[in-house]
Amino acid sequence: MRAVVPGSFDPITNGHLDVIRRARAIFDEVVVAVGANSSKTYLFEPAERLELVRAATADIDGVSVEPLAGLLVEFCRSQGAEAIVKGGRAGPDFDFEVSMARMNHSMTGVETVILPASAQWCFVSSTLVREIARLGGNAAPYVPDVVAARLAMRRPHD
Ligand code: PNS
Numbered sequence: 001m002r003a004v005v006p007g008s009f010d011p012i013t014n015g016h017l018d019v020i021r022r023a024r025a026i027f028d029e030v031v032v033a034v035g036a037n038s039s040k041t042y043l044f045e046p047a048e049r050l051e052l053v054r055a056a057t058a059d060i061d062g063v064s065v066e067p068l069a070g071l072l073v074e075f076c077r078s079q080g081a082e083a084i085v086k087g088g089r090a091g092p093d094f095d096f097e098v099s100m101a102r103m104n105h106s107m108t109g110v111e112t113v114i115l116p117a118s119a120q121w122c123f124v125s126s127t128l129v130r131e132i133a134r135l136g137g138n139a140a141p142y143v144p145d146v147v148a149a150r151l152a153m154r155r156p157h158d
Contacts, residue, residue, distance in 0.1 A: 004084050004085070005019060011147045013142055
């Protein structure tokens with residue numbers, strides 16, 4: 001069975017990677033869908049977010065990475081995926097994910113599995129990683145090495 005793990009991944013964090021690995025432990029194939037939430041402004045361009053997700057997941061067997069444009073449910077249909085996997089850290093995440101899960105299910109019948117974030121990473125978010133990087137802090141413990149290197153390159157201008 002194939003599942004889609006969608007997100008904007010700006011940038012991908014160790015928490016995302018943990019969810020992707022755990023999704024792969026449940027499903028035969030995982031497609032990571034790199035999209036955009038229209039209400040957010042991004043640090044990394046779509047092509048760079050895609051590249052970083054590809055680099056960070058390159059060593060995980062059965063995981064592929066594709067850009068997401070348009071509706072997630074249509075992407076799932078086009079990929080032949082029957083399930084969506086999302087991670088949730090705390091209450092508000094789950095509230096939002098449950099309403100999206102219900103809407104997506106209502107549209108095409110696709111199911112959503114919400115994995116509780118591992119305790120090790122439950123305080124890590126892309127938003128906080130961006131904030132640390134912008135203010136000159138060290139975000140390296142919270143992101144894959146390839147992202148830490150990219151953030152270090154960008155630090156002077158952002
Ligand atoms: O990293 P994020 O912000 O949690 O990612 C959000 C994303 C890209 C997964 C979400 O915005 C999404 O599913 N976008 C696709 C458009 C869509 O299907 N919207 C309706 C959802 S009910």
